Amino acid sequence: MSGHSTYQPKSGAMKWLERRLPIASLVHSSFVAYPTPRNLNYWWTFGGILSFMLGVQIVTGVVLAMHYTPHVDLAFKSVEGIMRDVNYGWLLRYLHANGAAMFFLAVYIHIFRGMYYGSYKEPREVLWILGVIIYLLMMATGFMGYVLPWGQMSFWAATVITNLFSAIPLVGDTIVTWLWGGYAVGNPTLNRFYSLHYLLPFVIAGVVVLHVWALHVAGQNNPAGIEPKTDKDTVPFTPYATVKDAFFVACFCVLFAWFVFYIPNYLGHADNYIPANPAQTPAEIVPEWYYLPFYAILRSIPNKLLGVTALFSSILILAFLPWLDTSKVRSARYRPLYRQFFWLFVISAIGLGYLGSKPPEGIYVILSRILTLYYFAYFIIVLPLLGFFEKTKPLPHSIAESVLKEGVPLGASAPSSRAKA
Amino acid sequence: MTRTLSALIVAAALAVPTVAAAQEQQMTPPRQNWSFSGPFGTYDQAQLQRGFKIYKEVCSNCHSMELLSFRNLAEPGGPGFTEAQVKALAAEYKIQDLDDKGQPTERPGRPADHFPSPFPNAAAAAAANGVAPPDMSTLAKARTYTRGFPWFIFDIFTQYQEQGPDYIVAILNGYKNPPKDFSLPAGGHYNEYFPGHNIAMPQPLQDGQVTFDDGAPNSLHEEAKDVAAFLMWASEPHLVQRKRIGFQVMIFLIVLSGLLYFTKKKVWKAVELHPEKLEQKA
Numbered sequence: 092m093s094g095h096s097t098y099q100p101k102s103g104a105m106k107w108l109e110r111r112l113p114i115a116s117l118v119h120s121s122f123v124a125y126p127t128p129r130n131l132n133y134w135w136t137f138g139g140i141l142s143f144m145l146g147v148q149i150v151t152g153v154v155l156a157m158h159y160t161p162h163v164d165l166a167f168k169s170v171e172g173i174m175r176d177v178n179y180g181w182l183l184r185y186l187h188a189n190g191a192a193m194f195f196l197a198v199y200i201h202i203f204r205g206m207y208y209g210s211y212k213e214p215r216e217v218l219w220i221l222g223v224i225i226y227l228l229m230m231a232t233g234f235m236g237y238v239l240p241w242g243q244m245s246f247w248a249a250t251v252i253t254n255l256f257s258a259i260p261l262v263g264d265t266i267v268t269w270l271w272g273g274y275a276v277g278n279p280t281l282n283r284f285y286s287l288h289y290l291l292p293f294v295i296a297g298v299v300v301l302h303v304w305a306l307h308v309a310g311q312n313n314p315a316g317i318e319p320k321t322d323k324d325t326v327p328f329t330p331y332a333t334v335k336d337a338f339f340v341a342c343f344c345v346l347f348a349w350f351v352f353y354i355p356n357y358l359g360h361a362d363n364y365i366p367a368n369p370a371q372t373p374a375e376i377v378p379e380w381y382y383l384p385f386y387a388i389l390r391s392i393p394n395k396l397l398g399v400t401a402l403f404s405s406i407l408i409l410a411f412l413p414w415l416d417t418s419k420v421r422s423a424r425y426r427p428l429y430r431q432f433f434w435l436f437v438i439s440a441i442g443l444g445y446l447g448s449k450p451p452e453g454i455y456v457i458l459s460r461i462l463t464l465y466y467f468a469y470f471i472i473v474l475p476l477l478g479f480f481e482k483t484k485p486l487p488h489s490i491a492e493s494v495l496k497e498g499v500p501l502g503a504s505a506p507s508s509r510a511k512a
Numbered sequence: 513m514t515r516t517l518s519a520l521i522v523a524a525a526l527a528v529p530t531v532a533a534a535q536e537q538q539m540t541p542p543r544q545n546w547s548f549s550g551p552f553g554t555y556d557q558a559q560l561q562r563g564f565k566i567y568k569e570v571c572s573n574c575h576s577m578e579l580l581s582f583r584n585l586a587e588p589g590g591p592g593f594t595e596a597q598v599k600a601l602a603a604e605y606k607i608q609d610l611d612d613k614g615q616p617t618e619r620p621g622r623p624a625d626h627f628p629s630p631f632p633n634a635a636a637a638a639a640a641n642g643v644a645p646p647d648m649s650t651l652a653k654a655r656t657y658t659r660g661f662p663w664f665i666f667d668i669f670t671q672y673q674e675q676g677p678d679y680i681v682a683i684l685n686g687y688k689n690p691p692k693d694f695s696l697p698a699g700g701h702y703n704e705y706f707p708g709h710n711i712a713m714p715q716p717l718q719d720g721q722v723t724f725d726d727g728a729p730n731s732l733h734e735e736a737k738d739v740a741a742f743l744m745w746a747s748e749p750h751l752v753q754r755k756r757i758g759f760q761v762m763i764f765l766i767v768l769s770g771l772l773y774f775t776k777k778k779v780w781k782a783v784e785l786h787p788e789k790l791e792q793k794a
């Protein structure tokens with residue numbers, strides 16, 4: 092996936108294979124010899140963590156599917172059967188449910204990392220857009236997966252979210268009926284969600300291949316935000332990046348295991364242990380935590396069509412980020428003003444998440460509106476203008492220089508140089 | 513930058529609790545001590561057996577528990593009844609079945625049978641009780657109460673997962689005479705902890721109602737705790753195994769992370785000390 096390979100097959104069998112399918116040299120050039128910037132910090136391990144989590148979700152998901160029954164009368168019972176009677180079924184299910192949450196946690200960190208270091212800028216626009224596509228696919232997959240256990244929250248979240256499409260003028264209701272496969276969320280809905288929930292992770296895997304391909308063409312960005320110039324600026328992927336990724340994946344697994352084994356239902360919703368009942372609306376309908384910021388944006392706008400438009404724009408706007416940000420400098424390290432707006436953006440995204448879990452009334456709505464405004468202003472006003480007004484700090488001449496100040500080795504992750512007030 | 517941030521955080525912190533306080537009319541169930549809380553929690557077998565007795569004598573008159581079978585009572589990590597006890601217990605129940613000519617019949621229960629439900633269907637249960645009593649198989653995980661900020665963050669670290677059983681204890685102890693200005697609909701009962709306070713279930717447990725074979729205290733509070741612990745086991749029968757394996761996994765992962773950390777340090781040391789070596793490589 093990167094340029095030419097230095098791989099030399101040694102054994103006869105590998106030579107034989109190399110002439111017919113050079114897969115070994117492809118792997119070698121992509122994951123062994125591939126030059127990675129030597130100054131990457133641990134925020135760069137989240138791509139590896141995401142790949143690992145995708146693997147976890149697919150493996151646990153395929154085994155769960157062997158025991159799950161997609162039928163409105165049986166789905167809840169079959170999930171409980173997995174929890175009670177399948178050997179280590181509880182483990183599979185808790186891994187899969189909490190794995191989805193960890194997957195989203197990692198993707199949010201990964202995206203914020205990209206925003207902080209300007210990884211979306213030329214020449215990585217396609218890489219970035221592929222990432223946004225992965226994220227959209229993840230949202231769809233997670234939503235449909237949450238419907239499968241057919242608890243109260245499954246059913247009502249499905250009802251609320253599919254109903255969003257009814258806001259589309261003229262054809263809205265027709266689309267919703269088509270999505271449902273009937274006149275309400277029911278068995279046909281559950282069946283198609285199951286089918287798609289099984290399909291989409293493999294689509295994600297396919298897009299991840301493109302994403303990594305694009306990454307290996309453009310090369311990784313790095314905390315300094317400048318391109319590597321000489322071999323002094325990079326290290327080979329293996330062993331340097333491999334061992335660093337492996338270490339951090341193991342640390343991430345400690346967090347993952349904490350949730351799975353000790354607080355497996357913390358991120359879930361108690362109502363989802365009540366079988367779906369179309370005749371009884373729960374006191375509050377709340378989506379999974381990773382959708383909450385967007386839910387808050389949706390509800391901050393009183394008009395349904397505008398709310399839905401804002402909801403979808405808030406995600407799609409990410410795809411335009413490479414062109415909305417007009418600054419030539421990538422890394423926030425050298426952009427003192429951008430850095431402040433960035434952290435405000437992170438805070439407002441987390442704040443929106445909190446507000447999304449609260450009832451849409453009083454001060455909560457007012458705060459949601461303020462944060463929604465900032466969310467969009469960040470993309471539409473702050474980033475385009477900042478490029479013209481901001482006085483950026485001088486960039487280092489090379490990655491090696493940024494790491495080895497005055498010949499003193501500072502380690503692979505040099506601390507960010509902060510402005511002295 | 514830091515000043516902008518701290519101003520924002522203070523503003524948010526001020527805004528949030530006032531709203532929360534205004535809205536929280538619901539009483540917060542008091543925290544109980546549970547043998548199954550925390551990283552090393554296990555079920556107390558004697559408590560589960562007492563809880564089962566309460567379920568059998570009282571709650572099962574109205575509540576179903578369809579997802580559990582008699583055999584579950586003898587499985588490891590549970591109340592620890594013997595196979596023989598379970599067999600005898602199952603035989604006390606009458607199970608609807610078909611005979612070999614296909615005619616409906618009743619036969620004594622077997623360990624593999626599910627607990628029979630007190631009502632033939634949800635409509636019958638609702639007709640007899642005003643509201644259909646919820647199934648008890650997952651009840652302890654299907655109830656909770658709002659923790660609010662910042663408690664929900666601390667819960668990650670303290671591993672507080674027992675909102676369900678705490679709530680059940682509170683409900684069973686929460687029957688009071690309604691305040692004067694509260695108009696209770698016919699067939700309703702006033703309960704401090706039930707959302708909206710009007711619960712269709714009449715107070716099911718009284719002080720000293722169930723006598724335990726092991727002579728354990730049977731005040732209302734003790735009974736409520738025992739039955740709530742039993743319901744927690746019914747909802748989460750593999751909790752003990754989960755926490756035990758969890759501890760082993762944690763040790764493994766922490767050791768693995770440590771080893772990988774030192775491996776990483778060793779691998780990177782060479783380039784950190786001798787960056788010029790990278791130039792020779794090409």
Ligand code: HEM
Nearest residue numbers: 135137138139141142205210219222223225226299311312
């Ligand atoms: C299933 C989800 C995803 C997987 C498995 C994945 C995987 C990876 C991997 C392995 C890398 C290289 C290691 C790294 O730099 O961290 C990478 C880089 C990157 N990813 Fe993703 N990714 C996912 C989702 C996303 C999303 C949602 C976005 C953004 C919207 C995104 C944006 C990027 C960017 C910009 C890079 C280049 C990073 C740089 O060099 O600065 N990725 N991804």
